[in-house]
Amino acid sequence: MSVKEHREQAEQSLTVAILTVSDTRTLENDLGGNLIQSLLEQAGHQISERRIVKDQSHAIRMASTQLLEAPGVDALLVTGGTGLAARDQTTEAIEGLYDARIPGYGELFRMLSYQEIGAAAMLSRASGGRHGQQVVLTMPGSPAGVQLAMEKLIIPELPHLVHHAGK
Numbered sequence: 001m002s003v004k005e006h007r008e009q010a011e012q013s014l015t016v017a018i019l020t021v022s023d024t025r026t027l028e029n030d031l032g033g034n035l036i037q038s039l040l041e042q043a044g045h046q047i048s049e050r051r052i053v054k055d056q057s058h059a060i061r062m063a064s065t066q067l068l069e070a071p072g073v074d075a076l077l078v079t080g081g082t083g084l085a086a087r088d089q090t091t092e093a094i095e096g097l098y099d100a101r102i103p104g105y106g107e108l109f110r111m112l113s114y115q116e117i118g119a120a121a122m123l124s125r126a127s128g129g130r131h132g133q134q135v136v137l138t139m140p141g142s143p144a145g146v147q148l149a150m151e152k153l154i155i156p157e158l159p160h161l162v163h164h165a166g167k
Contacts, residue, residue, distance in 0.1 A: 014074040017067035018050040021081035021090045032079040032146040039150045048073050055081045060093035074162045080141030084123045091125040098129030112152050133166040
């Protein structure tokens with residue numbers, strides 16, 4: 001079956017949870033989380049819940065697990081804490097939830113980011129994986145990083161990813 005046929009079979013309206021990892025953001029000033037929500041809704045997806053959690057591994061893991069356990073959630077999108085700083089805990093906390101990695105997501109994100117910001121793109125540890133039959137994708141906290149990930153990778157491919165994760 002072709003990629004086109006797989007995409008056509010995929011559910012086009014998904015239920016997605018959003019988690020922002022930040023020590024300083026609130027729902028009012030979370031530009032990255034707001035952008036994720038707006039772009040998902042414009043694409044016809046539903047938001048099950050949106051949370052902000054401190055950049056602490058245990059807190060990230062607990063919130064992610066709770067969001068993924070909610071009934072009907074197809075995917076979890078996580079923004080923030082994916083850099084190289086010692087404070088950035090998202091990658092380690094989230095990757096422990098993966099049953100299978102989606103290495104192409106992070107690779108493509110860094111490639112596209114390289115085209116915009118050059119070699120600094122290697123500092124990103126954006127990653128993706130499958131958790132049971134759900135998809136989990138992480139991205140930077142900056143609005144520019146969120147926009148790149150959402151518009152170039154996530155919005156175009158999320159239904160297809162979720163379709164395959166559920167098989």
